[in-house]
Amino acid sequence: MKTTQIGFIGTGVMGRSMAGHLLKAGYPLHVHNRTKSRAEGLLRQGAQWHDSPGSVAAVCDVVFTIVGFPDDVEQVYLGDKGIIANSQFGAILVDMTTSSPLLAKRIYEQAYRPGVSTLDAPVSGGDVGARDARLSIMVGGDQPAFEAVLPLFRLMGTNVVYQGPAGSGQHTKMANQIAIASCMLGVSEALAYATRAGLDPETVMQSIGNGAAASWTLSNLGPRMIKGDFAPGFYVKHFIKDMRIALESARAMGLDTPGLAQAEALYQKLAALGGGDDGTQALYQLYR
């Protein structure tokens, strides 16, 4: 049986770790990235460079992509030198970018005619989760394609869940970001309130950190807010991108999400003040 050829397009902080796990497992890996220098670590480990997404797709059975914005996804998949136009019959294309559910459906439909399957499979867990192969991977698309790619997903993540037809992975990630968005406001406001009231926020955490107010955000980002550590775990500018996609998608479904709208407006304000490259916990600065 012919060895599965794997493509990986997008070798930024997330992609290079994820692709590295595939390479270490022994798969021949074909890579492309807008900035070639960021693929060099993988090339040294034996990955083969290609000058375009289409050139990767032409020789691969499975192609993973994790790029920046929905516009990048659209170009990589649907452009002239893009993946779909150059894919082999029977190939499976997996977009792991956090992107638009509507775009994921469009890509799925356009790939169908040339006999190509697509999956939308955004992740959570950040750079640490990518490095440690402990990502949560939320997958939409046809179930047989999911089953075929599952062994590869398991090289990158510990929580791999099939969520439903094309777009369902992105919708799940949007639900994740919607839950986080308002929670970030709650934690910021709670700690700002505590500080303004003259309390010691670390002592307050002892009282409220493990009860009904408990959250990942409070436990993990609360202490950074208190310390004034706004270094990026997850960039404000990327969170804004995600919230905009979620808002657009919610509107398209006729769902009003005032908490999300409020959060997006506040993060916009933060970005306008120069905080786009800070971590999401920098929202706290708006309250000081």
Added chain:
Amino acid sequence: MKTTQIGFIGTGVMGRSMAGHLLKAGYPLHVHNRTKSRAEGLLRQGAQWHDSPGSVAAVCDVVFTIVGFPDDVEQVYLGDKGIIANSQFGAILVDMTTSSPLLAKRIYEQAYRPGVSTLDAPVSGGDVGARDARLSIMVGGDQPAFEAVLPLFRLMGTNVVYQGPAGSGQHTKMANQIAIASCMLGVSEALAYATRAGLDPETVMQSIGNGAAASWTLSNLGPRMIKGDFAPGFYVKHFIKDMRIALESARAMGLDTPGLAQAEALYQKLAALGGGDDGTQALYQLYR
């Protein structure tokens, strides 16, 4: 040495469990409640009934109160037949109602002249926490008074933290409620979005329940939202009370809390639709 006489005013769902722990530990207990019938369980166990808060205070070394609204607290403490006017010199009065930090300071100041100490010590953990003596107790007031009452607090809670001068317990509880308020929006919107997008919300929970979107609200109230179980763990009407106190207190400190304001407005809407006696997870209904 004379046995410590303990008073307990307010024997509702929370108070009767908390008072019961003191009684079981062997302390003589003097009780009063607006509705006498709700104290009968404690009376059968040996507590002594009094017709007014002042009558309780007149014979007690330590008096606990847990009543409904700040107006009730004010009347119980500062009214003619109230606790302060009738307390013994050296008594310690402990309000465990979730109430106004400003009122807590006022009570502290008015008690000071007759030689009485006060503590504000609101709790979290709900009726189950009260029953199992596993409450989180957040305490403000003078530290010596806190140290004196600590053995009694430990009969009612597992997480007892001194937060600072008078009002600090209430401020801490407000921080707790502020964190919860926006989180509740996030969880409601995330699950409403998921459902509207055609996903199975329980499968979505598998993807998002343990990562950066994780929260007590998502894990504990999310499943009830999905099932349409809006039975009260914590009443909407009481949550509105708490959010109003927090908003008032934040405004008094010049702190803008848009997430909290939004949450309070939505819960008001829910109450106006008849949801005041539902549990807080009923917010989800606004999104369906």
